[in-house]
Amino acid sequence: MKVEQISVFLENKPGSLVHATRVLKENNINIRTLSLAETVDFGILRLIVNDVEKTNKVLKDAGFRVSKTVVVAVEVPDQPGGLHSIMEALTQEAINVEYLYAFVEKSGQNAVIIFRFDDPEKAIDVLLKHKFTVVPGTNLYEF
Amino acid sequence: MMYNEEFETLPREALKALQVKRLQRVLQRVYHSVGFYKKSMDAAKILPDDFRSLDDLKKLPFITRQDLRNNYPFGLFAVPMSNIVRLHASSGTSGRSSVFSYTRRDLETWTELTARSLIAAGLTKNDIVHNAFSYGLLPGGLGVHYGAEKIGASVIPMSDGNTKRQITLLQDFGPTVLCSTPSYALHLAEEGVAMGVDMKSLQLRVGIFGAELWSEKTRDAIENAFGIKAFNIFGLSEMLGPGLASECLEGRHGMHIFEDHFLVETVNPLTGEVLPEGEEGELVFTSLTKEAFPLVRYRSGDISRLIPEPCRCGRTHIRMERVLKRSDDMLTIRGINIFPSQVEAILKEIQGVEPDYQLIIDKVGALDAVELHVEVGDKFFSETGGVKELQIIEKRIVKDMKDYLSISPRVKLVAPQTLKEKGSKVIDNRVI
Numbered sequence: 001m002k003v004e005q006i007s008v009f010l011e012n013k014p015g016s017l018v019h020a021t022r023v024l025k026e027n028n029i030n031i032r033t034l035s036l037a038e039t040v041d042f043g044i045l046r047l048i049v050n051d052v053e054k055t056n057k058v059l060k061d062a063g064f065r066v067s068k069t070v071v072v073a074v075e076v077p078d079q080p081g082g083l084h085s086i087m088e089a090l091t092q093e094a095i096n097v098e099y100l101y102a103f104v105e106k107s108g109q110n111a112v113i114i115f116r117f118d119d120p121e122k123a124i125d126v127l128l129k130h131k132f133t134v135v136p137g138t139n140l141y142e143f
Numbered sequence: 144m145m146y147n148e149e150f151e152t153l154p155r156e157a158l159k160a161l162q163v164k165r166l167q168r169v170l171q172r173v174y175h176s177v178g179f180y181k182k183s184m185d186a187a188k189i190l191p192d193d194f195r196s197l198d199d200l201k202k203l204p205f206i207t208r209q210d211l212r213n214n215y216p217f218g219l220f221a222v223p224m225s226n227i228v229r230l231h232a233s234s235g236t237s238g239r240s241s242v243f244s245y246t247r248r249d250l251e252t253w254t255e256l257t258a259r260s261l262i263a264a265g266l267t268k269n270d271i272v273h274n275a276f277s278y279g280l281l282p283g284g285l286g287v288h289y290g291a292e293k294i295g296a297s298v299i300p301m302s303d304g305n306t307k308r309q310i311t312l313l314q315d316f317g318p319t320v321l322c323s324t325p326s327y328a329l330h331l332a333e334e335g336v337a338m339g340v341d342m343k344s345l346q347l348r349v350g351i352f353g354a355e356l357w358s359e360k361t362r363d364a365i366e367n368a369f370g371i372k373a374f375n376i377f378g379l380s381e382m383l384g385p386g387l388a389s390e391c392l393e394g395r396h397g398m399h400i401f402e403d404h405f406l407v408e409t410v411n412p413l414t415g416e417v418l419p420e421g422e423e424g425e426l427v428f429t430s431l432t433k434e435a436f437p438l439v440r441y442r443s444g445d446i447s448r449l450i451p452e453p454c455r456c457g458r459t460h461i462r463m464e465r466v467l468k469r470s471d472d473m474l475t476i477r478g479i480n481i482f483p484s485q486v487e488a489i490l491k492e493i494q495g496v497e498p499d500y501q502l503i504i505d506k507v508g509a510l511d512a513v514e515l516h517v518e519v520g521d522k523f524f525s526e527t528g529g530v531k532e533l534q535i536i537e538k539r540i541v542k543d544m545k546d547y548l549s550i551s552p553r554v555k556l557v558a559p560q561t562l563k564e565k566g567s568k569v570i571d572n573r574v575i
Contacts, residue, residue, distance in 0.1 A: 005528060007524075010558070011556075011558045011561070044529070044530055044533075065559050066524075068526065069528035070526070118527075
């Protein structure tokens with residue numbers, strides 16, 4: 001039920017993001033969705049891609065510091081209060097969200113949100129218990 | 144004016160005879176009480192009794208900073224701890240710093256030497272001394288403090304930092320003498336002007352500056368900023384502290400090395416060969432009167448030139464030119480001596496950080512500013528893809544640098560391999 005995200009360390013200087021996107025293009029990697037977290041000095045690019053292993057390898061070969069991160073994709077009703085319903089369930093069960101970002105495409109009528117939890121297994125149990133739909137990685141990498 | 148005219152003007156022949164006599168005593172003492180010296184003198188096949196004239200000096204082995212570290216903390220002390228009344232130490236993690244000890248008599252000697260230095264710069268008991276050398280484990284602040292008290296001056300034990308408060312006291316207490324690192328003096332001047340204070344209208348008339356490499360250009364800048372006469376003071380923690388050598392009012396060219404307490408040689412930094420007096424080289428010092436922590440032929444790493452010509456002040460003690468270079472990779476940052484290897488040790492200790500780094504030192508205003516670039520290691524780029532973990536590591540590096548080395552760098556994490564391309568681990572953009 002888990003999703004693998006590629007995390008890339010980027011120095012906060014001109015050219016470092018374009019270097020990463022060039023490597024992805026040259027290796028024919030499709031970015032399914034992404035988010036960029038940044039501080040004054042550095043950023044972390046988070047990617048959901050069509051081929052996790054290949055992306056991991058080509059970025060490492062190009063000299064990037066890369067890690068694979070376990071995240072959880074959840075379907076959210078595309079209506080007011082959709083995200084709030086998930087957050088309420090998580091809060092009740094004392095599950096902390098480290099970060100989150102939205103998936104570009106919808107799954108049917110629903111939006112998809114990518115969550116990073118400190119304990120993904122427990123978070124998935126809680127989400128399923130509360131009748132949310134957890135989207136497996138294979139459904140996201142390709143469509 | 145002199146503090147100890149008899150010894151400061153001893154004719155050279157008598158001075159040399161005194162040095163030989165004192166050195167013979169030192170050699171006897173260290174050979175029989177410090178294992179390191181017994182071993183190194185046995186290996187060099189020279190015994191204390193073999194030493195008869197200053198020419199024999201070159202047969203004795205050197206002692207280096209690495210030897211000091213290898214014997215951390217107390218391995219080179221020549222007296223039991225019960226006879227030691229003070230300990231000072233350099234910056235650095237365990238095994239990478241040096242520890243300096245003093246008997247009561249060592250403190251008296253040191254106090255006399257800083258008193259000599261202050262009198263040489265024209266100080267009297269009527270002066271009020273604003274002492275902004277750092278008080279603490281480093282010996283700068285306390286060394287000057289006791290010398291100033293000894294001559295009867297009024298001492299303000301300011302230490303460094305709290306710049307606004309310092310400027311307030313410079314106005315309110317009316318000190319006549321400022322003691323600090325040259326860069327901190329310029330910083331005080333800049334901050335004072337920014338606060339709307341006319342730094343030239345203060346009561347200051349003399350400044351005593353040291354603990355950093357500084358040039359005549361900086362001296363001019365300080366003298367112009369405060370309207371004072373600036374003097375250079377030199378010291379090594381290994382040789383008590385400040386007051387090993389000092390400029391005099393009459394000459395202000397080169398610092399008199401107090402040769403009744405220290406023996407100086409100049410050597411080729413690469414070969415260790417002794418150079419003729421007056422040639423540029425690495426200064427090597429031998430303590431002649433220290434009890435707790437005597438050093439024989441200590442390689443200072445400071446490059447300078449001795450000035451054998453007599454000085455018009457009447458002191459017979461040889462002078463050394465200001466130190467503008469080092470023979471090793473020691474860096475002086477805001478008056479604190481550090482080595483790149485100490486930075487490496489700190490980075491290695493922080494779990495997961497590879498020791499690929501670059502130190503970049505600049506002047507921001509009058510003060511040294513340090514940037515530390517550290518490559519993101521594979522291990523510490525954690526699996527969470529979070530920003531928090533990296534920020535924790537950044538903070539840890541800043542804190543450990545502050546805790547162990549007393550310097551506060553701006554830490555920047557950089558991508559792998561970027562530092563290898565840049566080559567040098569230290570980039571010092573400062574102009575002295």
